[in-house]
Amino acid sequence: MSEFASPRAVFQRLIDGITARRPDDLPRLYAADAVVVHPFADPASRLEGREALRGHFARLRTLPMELKARNVVVHQTADPEVIIAEFEYEGRNTETGREFVVPNIFVLRVRDGHIVESRDYAHHRAFDEAMA
Numbered sequence: 001m002s003e004f005a006s007p008r009a010v011f012q013r014l015i016d017g018i019t020a021r022r023p024d025d026l027p028r029l030y031a032a033d034a035v036v037v038h039p040f041a042d043p044a045s046r047l048e049g050r051e052a053l054r055g056h057f058a059r060l061r062t063l064p065m066e067l068k069a070r071n072v073v074v075h076q077t078a079d080p081e082v083i084i085a086e087f088e089y090e091g092r093n094t095e096t097g098r099e100f101v102v103p104n105i106f107v108l109r110v111r112d113g114h115i116v117e118s119r120d121y122a123h124h125r126a127f128d129e130a131m132a
Contacts, residue, residue, distance in 0.1 A: 005110075005113040006110070007080075007081065007082070007083040007108055007109075007110035008074050008076075008083060010029055010108070010110045010113060010114070010115060011074060011083060011085050011106065011108055011110075013025075013029055014026065014029055014115070015069045015072070015085075015087065017029070018057075018060065018067065018069075018089075019067045019068050019069055019089075021060045021061070021067075022060075023054075023057040023058050023059075023060040023061060026053070026057045027050045027051075027053045027054040027057060029114065029115055030050050030053050030114055030115045030116075031050070031111070031112075031114040031115065031116045032049065032050050033048070033049055033050075033116075034047075034048075034049065034050060034053065034114070034115055034116055034117060034118070035047070035048050035116075035117045035118075036053060036056075036115075036117070036118045036119075036120060037117075037118070037119050037120070038120050038122065038124070039119060039121060040121055040122060040123070040124055041122075041124045042124060042125070063131065064093055064094045064095040064096075064131070065091050065092065065093055065094060065130070065131070066091055066092045066094060067089050067090070067091040068089070068090050068091070069087050069088070069089060069090075070087065070088050070089075070090050071086070071087055071088050072085065072086070072087040073085070073086045073087070074086075079109075081109050081110055081111055081116075082107065082108065082109050082110075083107075083108050083110070084105065084106070084107050084108075085104075085105070085106045085108065086103075086104070086105050087103075087104055087106075088101050088102060088103050088104065089101070089102040089104065091130065093130050093131060098130055100126055100127075100129070100130035101126070102122060102123050102126045102127055102130075103122075103123050103126075104120065104121065104122045104123070105120075105121040106118055106119070106120050106121070107119040107121075
């Protein structure tokens with residue numbers, strides 16, 4: 001990855017890596033001291049640092065699902081480091097066949113080609129129900 005990739009390009013690499021289930025690639029998109037908050041998780045969660053994110057993304061290996069991102073809209077903000085991305089994960093539980101759609105809004109701050117902070121507003125209950 002370019003040391004100075006744009007926030008939009010970094011976001012695209014993020015959702016491409018998630019949908020392709022490449023958990024080993026994802027932590028490299030983040031700064032070593034990145035902070036990611038999931039305000040709508042129950043309970044809300046806060047991941048600090050690349051190693052915490054490595055553990056978080058490792059779950060992709062074991063979840064029985066296929067994902068693709070759809071309806072992706074990226075909004076530029078007055079701050080060149082910050083974007084707001086709206087999208088949906090469309091998926092299928094590969095064990096049950098249950099299909100699902102999970103709406104998301106990510107607010108990302110990208111500095112020098114790495115995510116330094118992110119607030120990920122996802123419908124976590126929809127993910128949980130799809131995996132049941």
